Amino acid sequence: MRSAPIPEMLIEPIPDAAGSARDAIGLGQSAGxxxxxxxxxxxxxxxxxxxxxxxxxxxxxxxxxGVGELRCIIGPNGAGKTTLMDVIxxxxxxxxxxxxxxxxxxxxxxxxxxxxxxxxxxxFQKPTVFEALSVFENLELAQKTDKSVWASLRxxxxxxxxDRIDEVLATIHLDASRQRPxxxxxxxxxxxxxxxxxxxxxxxxxxxxxxxAGMTDAETEFTAELFKSLARKxxxxxxxxxxxxxxxxxxxxxxxxxxRVLAEGSLDxxxxxxxxxxxxxxx
Ligand SMILES: Nc1ncnc2c1ncn2[C@@H]1O[C@H](COP(=O)(O)OP(=O)(O)OP(=O)(O)O)[C@@H](O)[C@H]1O
Ligand SMILES: [Mg+2]
Numbered sequence: 704m705r706s707a708p709i710p711e712m713l714i715e716p717i718p719d720a721a722g723s724a725r726d727a728i729g730l731g732q733s734a735g736x737x738x739x740x741x742x743x744x745x746x747x748x749x750x751x752x753x754x755x756x757x758x759x760x761x762x763x764x765x766x767x768x769g770v771g772e773l774r775c776i777i778g779p780n781g782a783g784k785t786t787l788m789d790v791i792x793x794x795x796x797x798x799x800x801x802x803x804x805x806x807x808x809x810x811x812x813x814x815x816x817x818x819x820x821x822x823x824x825x826x827f828q829k830p831t832v833f834e835a836l837s838v839f840e841n842l843e844l845a846q847k848t849d850k851s852v853w854a855s856l857r858x859x860x861x862x863x864x865x866d867r868i869d870e871v872l873a874t875i876h877l878d879a880s881r882q883r884p885x886x887x888x889x890x891x892x893x894x895x896x897x898x899x900x901x902x903x904x905x906x907x908x909x910x911x912x913x914x915x916a917g918m919t920d921a922e923t924e925f926t927a928e929l930f931k932s933l934a935r936k937x938x939x940x941x942x943x944x945x946x947x948x949x950x951x952x953x954x955x956x957x958x959x960x961x962x963r964v965l966a967e968g969s970l971d972x973x974x975x976x977x978x979x980x981x982x983x984x985x986x
Pocket of ligand 2: 784785786
């Protein structure tokens with residue numbers, strides 16, 4: 704540890720400052736073991752460039768996420784939002800730039816599996832649950848590091864693991880459906896199950912790409928409550944087009960346009976930004 708412990712009284716939440724600079728303000732929670740988050744910054748991206756056959760998907764992108772922050776990323780189609788998540792999870796290697804998880808993990812150097820094991824969980828838009836297995840079994844499988852389905856299901860759960868699954872079932876409101884085959888769940892419930900499958904792995908940073916697409920209004924509202932309850936204990940990066948949803952959850956919003964950060968701040972501030980109105984919100 705290079706940093707001195709911060710006295711309790713100095714770690715009051717300062718949402719307006721969270722994640723906006725190199726010394727992004729953490730919101731006062733521990734980031735978990737093994738991850739050094741000096742300055743309370745869980746994710747550091749600096750001058751990231753990604754080109755696909757000469758097409759610049761990300762250009763000089765700099766972004767910091769504070770520990771425990773709930774950041775929304777918005778921007779028109781093709782802005783580079785999914786590419787940004789691909790860089791963070793090691794799926795796409797940047798041509799240049801710095802990408803660190805805490806101070807510990809250089810995301811440009813380690814593989815996708817190591818990045819996931821380091822504590823970055825990602826949810827894609829389309830749910831990828833095992834339809835023939837029960838809700839409980841899906842969570843059980845996600846919790847195991849050995850990904851062989853049958854080996855995992857045969858291995859006995861410890862009491863602690865079972866308690867964690869029970870806790871997550873309650874969090875995602877699927878307690879009553881624990882024995883149902885996942886294939887019988889509604890689209891929204893499958894999305895919640897997949898969020899649960901991330902939660903049982905206790906990731907410190909959750910990346911969620913368009914989580915409420917295709918959800919009913921009630922499911923969207925529940926998702927907003929869920930994400931707010933996850934923030935602080937976890938850090939969240941949420942890509943979403945639904946502005947009502949973004950407005951209901953965001954501490955802080957980053958607007959991407961043509962692979963660059965166009966604006967950053969509260970949703971009100973970015974919605975009032977002339978450049979943002981021009982390229983995006985006013986369309
Ligand atoms: N593997 C790839 N090869 C070539 N071009 C790509 C690749 N991945 C993304 N792109 C291009 O990079 C740009 C950014 O794409 P990206 O998927 O990151 O946008 P997005 O902001 O997630 O858009 P949407 O809101 O539609 O999901 C797009 O023009 C896309 O066509
Ligand atoms: Mg996308």
